[in-house]
Amino acid sequence: MHVADAGNPRVFIVITTYNRATHLQELLGSIAGLDPAPAGVVVVDNASTDSTAEVLGALDLPVPVIVERLPRNVGGSGGFAAGAARALAEGAGWLWLMDDDVVVLPDALASFAPWMPRYSCIHGRRYDHAGNPFFWQHILNETIGVHLPVRGNVFEQSPVFHTNVGCFEGMLVSADVVREIGLPDARFFLNGDDLTYGWLISQRYPVAYVDAFVLRKTRAQRQVDLGVRHLNDSSDLSRFCGMRNRGHLARYLQLHGRYSRLGFGVGTLLSAAKEIIRLVAVEHSLAGSSSVWRGWRAARTILRDPDWQPEPPLEPQPRRSADADRPGAAR
DSSP: OOOOOTTSOOEEEEEEESSOHHHHHHHHHHHTTOSSOOSEEEEEEOSOOSSHHHHHHTOOOSSOEEEEEOSSOOHHHHHHHHHHHHHHHTTOSEEEEEESSEEEOTTHHHHHGGGTTTOSEEEEEEEOTTSSBOOOOEEEETTTTEEEEOOSOTTSSOSEEEESOOOTTTEEEEHHHHHHHOSOOGGGOSSSHHHHHHHHHHTTSOEEEEEEEEEEEOSOOOEEEOSSOEEEOOOHHHHHHHHHHHHHHHHHHHHTTOOOHHHHHHHHHHHHHHHHHHHHHTSOOOTTHHHHHHHHHHHHHHHHOTTOOOOOOSSOOOOOOHHHHSTTOOO
């Protein structure tokens, strides 16, 4: 299994931002307190129209900050693809991907350090905006194409939990793995891009969730507690992309021989039902249901597209043995 050079990690923080200048300023301020410090920061400004440019123009951080201003909003997926490409060009050894509505904890990189010799894709724990532990422990059920919550305390027996999904709100991934897997698929725009990227990595390497708090969310969200999971508020764009992007997920599952037409159809019904429940329970409206239907139809178009291709690797890959390709194979 691949392991990046943990002795000289050259961690670059990659941030995608859009019209959240206040949150971005708070995040950048927290990065100044990291000990040890990252090698650099890449901020992708997704054509923001608020005061983001002023915030970035007034930066005074003790580490290099590279700003990528995009001419149009290409979503979180496109932003992270652009940011990852720039970080690789700057010589990053590791990429720590994060949204703009979090802050980093001062000892975050020190908390990651013990795990970097063992894993090449790592997630730390997060607090929510109120300072409570944020629930993130899921496994993608490949048959239905839905990530399902894992009950209980996943750290009760071990300080690491192996998953097969990813999250761009804090994924730490080695540069070599990004080159091997390819950049995040910009076609997702938002919603499901990180889950799929983590799943693609998990087909070759273990994806680790470790018992170490590294981030705190700064944006409050309306939500309803369903016991085993929470449903947050959403938007019509997110609902549309969430349903539409099931088409891209299905194509990646097909590519790896993990696609079940019947099972995935059931998962699509469940995903649509979840969005309707979210509308009723959290937002007290059905006005966004048309976005769910439009996304469903768009996913069907993707499934029938004869020209669909996966995101390619960034460099030719050597032939791998069957054992080496197996998730969890020995390093």
